[in-house]
Amino acid sequence: MRKIGLTGGIGAGKSAVAELLVAHGAVLVDSDRIAREVVAPGTPGLAAVVAEFGPGVLAADGSLDRPALGAVVFADPERLRALNAIVHPLVRDRSAELEAAAADDAVVVHDVPLLAENGLAPLFERVVVVDATEQVRLDRLTRLRGMTESEARSRMAAQATREQRLAVADLVVANNGTREQLAQRVAELWAELTQAQ
CATH class of the missing domain: 3.40.50.300 (P-loop containing nucleotide triphosphate hydrolases)
Incomplete structure (x- = not known):
C-alpha cells in the first residue's frame, strides 16, 4: 500500500x-468529508462541539451550522484550536479505519x-x-x-x-x-x- x-x-x-x-x-480518504461525518446529528462529535461552542452553532434542524461556527473559529485562533482538538482525533480514527480497509496494493x-x-x-x-x-x-x-x-x-x-x-x-x-x-x-x-x- x-x-x-x-x-x-x-x-x-x-x-x-x-x-x-x-x-x-x-482510494481516497477525504478528511473534510470525514470531518462532516463525525459532527453529523446524533454523533458524540456534534455533542462535544455544542458543549464547547454553545447551541448557537446549531441550525434549526439540529445539524451543525457551519457558517455560524466558521464565523467564530476563523476570527479567533484559540477557538479554532478548541474546535480542532475535538474534531481532529475523531477524523484520525475514522481515516485509519478507511485506510485499513483498502487493498494491499x-x-x-x-x-x-x-x-x-x-x-x-x-x-x-x-x-x-x-x-x-x-x-x-x-x-x-x-x-x-x-x-x-x-x-x-x-x-x-x-x-x-x-x-x-x-x-x-x-x-x-x-x-x-x-x-x-x-x-x-x-x-x-x-x-x-x-x-x-
Whole structure:
C-alpha cells in the first residue's frame, strides 16, 4: 500500500486533484468529508462541539451550522484550536479505519487540508501539494464560492503559508491554469506515484 498525503491551500484545487486521482484508481480518504461525518446529528462529535461552542452553532434542524461556527473559529485562533482538538482525533480514527480497509496494493490518498499546519507530513510516504498563486486562489474563492474578498483572505490567513506547504512537499501540482492542464499534470503525478509499486 502507498500512503500519500494530499494538501493545498483553500482555493488551490486540491479537491479537483483528489477527484482526478480517484479516476485513475486511487482510494481516497477525504478528511473534510470525514470531518462532516463525525459532527453529523446524533454523533458524540456534534455533542462535544455544542458543549464547547454553545447551541448557537446549531441550525434549526439540529445539524451543525457551519457558517455560524466558521464565523467564530476563523476570527479567533484559540477557538479554532478548541474546535480542532475535538474534531481532529475523531477524523484520525475514522481515516485509519478507511485506510485499513483498502487493498494491499492500493494507492491511498489522504486529502488533508491542514497537513502542513498540523505537522502530519511524516505520516505519509509522499506528500503532494496542490499549489496556486494567491491571486488565483482569491479569484476562485470569490467567483466560484461566493465569498467576499475579506472572507477569502481570512480563510487563507488561517492556513499555512504557501511557503510552509511547499516546504513539506515531495511532489507539487501547479494549478494556475485550465482543468485540461490540471488533468494532464495529475496523469503525470499518477505515473510518478505508481511507477515503483
